[in-house]
Amino acid sequence: MKNTLNCSPEHKKYLGKLKRKHIAVSAMRWGLLVLIIAVWELLARIGAIDSFITSCPSRIWETFISLCEDGSLFTHAGVTLYETVVSFLLATVFGTLIAIGLWWCDTLRNVLEPHLVVLNALPKIALGPIIIIWVGAGTGAIIVMALMISLIITVLSTLNGFMEVDKGKLTLMDTMNATKFQKLVYLVLPANVPTIISALKINVGLCWVGTIMGEYLVSRAGLGYLIIYGGQVFRLDLVMTSTVVLCVLAALMYACVALLEKLAYKKFGKA
Amino acid sequence: MTDFNFVRENEKKNGDRNDSLRSPHFAGKGEKAENNVHVRLENVSLTYHDKTAETLALNSLDFDVCRGELLGIVGPSGCGKTTVLSIISSIIKPSEGSVLIDGINAEERRNVCGYMLQRDELFPWLTISQNVLLGAKVKHMKGRKDYAYALLDKYGLGDFKNRYPQQLSGGMRQRVALIRTLATSPEILLLDEPFGALDFQTRLRVVEDVHAIIKSEKKTAVFVTHDISEAISMCDRIVILSARPATVKKILDLSAIKELAPLERRESPLFQKYFEDIWKNLQNKKD
Incomplete structure (x- = not known):
């Protein structure tokens, strides 16, 4: 701000250079994406790769359109999104509450800390069968699965901040x-607002992992179900389309949290 | 920035309050002196326990702070100066002895103490006015806003009410911290090396400010420092503590220069004499 007021030619040159560099980087980012899609499509068209195994962008698009038309995409994406958001909110709320409890009571913290560390180290997917038996095969099991993956790490990182x-x-x-x-x-x-927000950022990713894992194990709907189903019946178009949709949704949710983080940092800053 | 001259003149008008500055130890147990005692430490001892040992930190401290007096506490580092303040404000309970405020057990008079720490500890997510009112909020004191704002205005911070602490200089932040302490209208101020984190220039100025503020608000204050010249430039009396376990080595009366402002005191011929006195007392380990 200060610099634009009395800007020497050298400084203008420097700013111009910075701007050109910035533009070049974003051009290359998008260029890379377009290039990958183009090469993929081209290789499939000339038959260098078997699009039955690898699918290709045009077929993904067609599948996307047809899934949109019969509305099933919205059902599946909706189910997955619902499971993820619910487990994300539960993990955040309960994780913070548990961390508050542990902060409040020293004895409780000292007693539980090693248990939490062991639970954190355990690959939670191993609990899959147990969860299915206890909670039942359905949405509940998937949410619990995602919760297991993200809750412990939320507790530990928030408690650490506290x-x-x-x-x-x-x-x-x-x-x-x-x-x-x-x-x-x-x-x-x-x-600890910044700590909690950075825990949220980690949670977004972990909840997606948990939900998709859960859907792999038990489900009759959802993007994870579509992927597994598509794989079983060898419809790679379906698998790829679901993966792309998943990718976009996860990115959007992450962007929301990043925005929240920006707002919080403005208000709470670093202590 | 503040109106020291005004403050000082006011003080002079109030006349010589020599009586109130004389220690009851020297004044005998006359009734007048007794009435002037605001805080009394009676044989206060403290023993710490940790894994390796138990340590005697304070060894039967016995002294009074008079009403309206600015009492300094100096001593070698680690002798437990801060601990004395924690005991007066009942954050720590003494192992033996007791602290009386207005003749009543200090624990029942916790709310009359205002504590100012070495660092300003302003919360970065609160504005200056919110920071200043934090103590009142914690103590559920209603209607302190006008008083706190008046203090901010009076001491040159009125335009910064809605700023955040990061936007203020170190000296200003320290004054905000003092106003936060004053906002709950404590009768007794406990100052724990409140200038330790400032650079020398700022420090001289803030000492001047804080001295003027304490005197104009007519507070009783206990001021802990490791800086001998700072103690002489601010205090009415100075308690010199020995190395751990801390005992009272000497109580130095500065009433001869008490009318002077901190910077003027530094130029007084008596300053050097007091300095040497304290220095000697801090040096020889045994009496």
Whole structure:
């Protein structure tokens, strides 16, 4: 801002260079994507690759259109999105609540910490069969699966943030005779908004993993179901289309959280 | 930035309050002196426990702080100066002895103490006015807003109410921290090396400001520092503590220069004499 006011020719040159570089990078980004799609399509058209095995962009598009027309794409994407968002919200809310509980009670934290670390290390997909038996094969099992994957890491990272609150600020609260609840509300939670948001960012990815994993194991609908089904009946078009849709949805959800992060950083900054 | 001259003149008008500045130890147990005692430490001892050992940190400290007095505490680093403040404000319970505020057990008078720490500890997500009102909010004190805003205005921070702490200089932040402490109208201010984090230039100025603010608000204050010249430039009396376990080595009366502002005190011929006195007392390990 300051620089544009009294801008020397050298500085203008420098700014121009920066801008050109920026434009070049985004051009190359999109160019790469277009190139991959074009080469893929071309190789399929000239028969260098078997589009029955690899599918190709035009067939993906056709499948996409036909899935849209009969509305089944919206059903499947909707189911997956619902499962992901629900497990994401549950993981965030319960993860933060559990972290608050552990912050509040030292003994509880000391007792549970090793258990949490072991649970975190366990590959949660191994719990799949148990979850199916306990919760039943259905949406519930999928949500629990996604929850298992993201909950523990939320608890651990949020708790870590809580424990690292500036000691001086805690002393300040002590000097004001603040109760533990006041310390939580006025200091610990606001100081950890950035921590919680970065946990959200990790959770978005993990919840997608959990949901798709869950759908692989049990489901009659959803993008994960479409992928598995397409694979079983050798309809690679269906598999690829579902994967692309999944990719777009995950990116959109991540972008939402990133936007939230930007807003939160503006308000809460770094302590 | 602040109106020291105004403050000082006001003080002079109030006349000589020599009585209130004299320690009851020296004034005898006259009734007048007794009434002037605001905070009394009676044989306060503290023992820490950790894995390796138990340590005697404070060894029967016994001194008074008079009403309206600015009492300094100096001592070698790690002797437990901060601990004394924590005990006065009942954050830590003494192992032995007791602290009386207005003759009542300090634990029942917790709310009359206002504590100012070495770092300003302003919350970066709150505006200056929200930061200043934090103590009042925590203590459920209603209607402090006008008073806090008046303090901000009075001490040259009125235009910064809606700014965030990151936008202020170190000296300004320190003044905000003091106003946050004052906003709950504490009778007793406990200052724990409040200028330690500032550079020397800013420090001289803020010492001047803070001294003027404390005197104009007529607070009783206990000021802990490791900086001898800072103690002499601000305090009415100075308690010199020994190395751990801390005992009271000497109480130095500065009433001869008490009318002077901090910077003027530094130029007083007595300054050097007091400095050497304290220095000697801090040096010889045994009496």
